[in-house]
Amino acid sequence: MIRSVVRGVGGRLPTRVVDNDELALRLDTSDPWIRERTGIRQRHIAAEGELTSDLGAAAARLALERADLPPSRVDLVVVATSTPDNTFPATATAIQRKLALPPGPALDVQAVCAGFAYALTVADNFLRLGQATHALVIGAETFSRILDWTDRGTCVLFGDGAGAVLLRAERQAGTSADRGILATRLAADGRHYEQLYVDGGPSQGGPVGHLRMNGREVFRHAVHDLADVAAAVVADAGLSLAELDLLVPHQANLRIIEAVGRRLDLPPEKVVVTVDRHANTSAASIPLALDHAVAEGRLRPGHLVCATAMGGGFAWGAVLLRW
Numbered sequence: 001m002i003r004s005v006v007r008g009v010g011g012r013l014p015t016r017v018v019d020n021d022e023l024a025l026r027l028d029t030s031d032p033w034i035r036e037r038t039g040i041r042q043r044h045i046a047a048e049g050e051l052t053s054d055l056g057a058a059a060a061r062l063a064l065e066r067a068d069l070p071p072s073r074v075d076l077v078v079v080a081t082s083t084p085d086n087t088f089p090a091t092a093t094a095i096q097r098k099l100a101l102p103p104g105p106a107l108d109v110q111a112v113c114a115g116f117a118y119a120l121t122v123a124d125n126f127l128r129l130g131q132a133t134h135a136l137v138i139g140a141e142t143f144s145r146i147l148d149w150t151d152r153g154t155c156v157l158f159g160d161g162a163g164a165v166l167l168r169a170e171r172q173a174g175t176s177a178d179r180g181i182l183a184t185r186l187a188a189d190g191r192h193y194e195q196l197y198v199d200g201g202p203s204q205g206g207p208v209g210h211l212r213m214n215g216r217e218v219f220r221h222a223v224h225d226l227a228d229v230a231a232a233v234v235a236d237a238g239l240s241l242a243e244l245d246l247l248v249p250h251q252a253n254l255r256i257i258e259a260v261g262r263r264l265d266l267p268p269e270k271v272v273v274t275v276d277r278h279a280n281t282s283a284a285s286i287p288l289a290l291d292h293a294v295a296e297g298r299l300r301p302g303h304l305v306c307a308t309a310m311g312g313g314f315a316w317g318a319v320l321l322r323w
Helices: 020-024 031-038 052-067 091-098 112-128 190-195 215-236 254-263 282-296
Strands: 002-012 016-019 042-045 076-080 106-109 134-142 160-171 180-188 196-198 211-213 246-249 304-311 315-322
Touching: 002 052, 002 112, 002 180, 002 282, 016 020, 020 031, 031 254, 042 160, 052 091, 052 134, 052 160, 052 282, 076 091, 076 112, 091 106, 091 134, 106 112, 112 134, 112 160, 112 180, 112 282, 112 304, 112 315, 134 282, 160 180, 160 282, 180 215, 190 196, 190 215, 215 246, 215 254, 215 304, 215 315, 246 254, 246 282, 282 304
Parallel strands: 076 106, 076 134, 246 304
Antiparallel strands: 002 160, 016 042, 134 160, 180 315, 196 211, 304 315
16 A cells, blocks of 8 residues: 655754743743743744745755755645645645655645644555655644734743654565554544634634634643543554554643653653643644654654644544654
8 A cells, every 4th residue: 555654854944933921021920930831941933034934944845955856856746834824825835846846746734733733644645545656744833923022921931933744655475564554543522712813814804813712711621532532543553552652742732742742651851842842833833743753763664653732623643653
């Protein structure tokens, strides 16, 4: 059967770093307060004029270089973002242009922090059905543009960045020992629409507003949904959680990440954590964490990896793959 195999990964973070002490100069907060509740010590913030597509293109360019693949071979681009350059066209087409990619499908996927799991699943379906051979899957966000910087309950949580993976369709044996994506699971429950949202948009007749969140409800659902969908996607592949080499959860909050690890009975060394350095980069958090794990030597060919994510909507999902 055809599997979608990761052949390259890349990340891009804006140059500007904002630590907690800088936020404390303009908000009623402090470094100890933020670290105790979130585990975050800093975040990267996009420069003026630096677009989501700029970050996404830079991450994708690095993934292509590491895959040793010329841009002319890419025949699918899927971008997960909630902060597009424009209402339309898709940010994927902006990245397609910036990388001088050939004509082919290029689309955005909007599932907020669960976006990269959704985007991987969409690309995997294209590749497995023979509709594409090489796919760039990108998570890119400039959340700093939709934050209320007077609200200490939300603005301290987020940062900007982008990550990308290059997938190639490869014929495999069709067993759980295959490399590539082994199973995916997606879900959403719109009853929780108003627990995490941005209060504005084109169809409301006004400008894009600011992020609003019911933190208590998000935390409660995140731990449950992230853990349950991870366990389900591993079971779908006929494998056990004990066989996982790495869990790469959405990097929302250190308390959530640690609670998910405990719920899945995974030791801390099997759980990737980057939230302390990047904060919550929404759809970019998982590919950035993958890039970081590769750079640290924690993620190597043959490793069994589960990426699990949950975001506004609520939407959630997980992808199981062998690196």
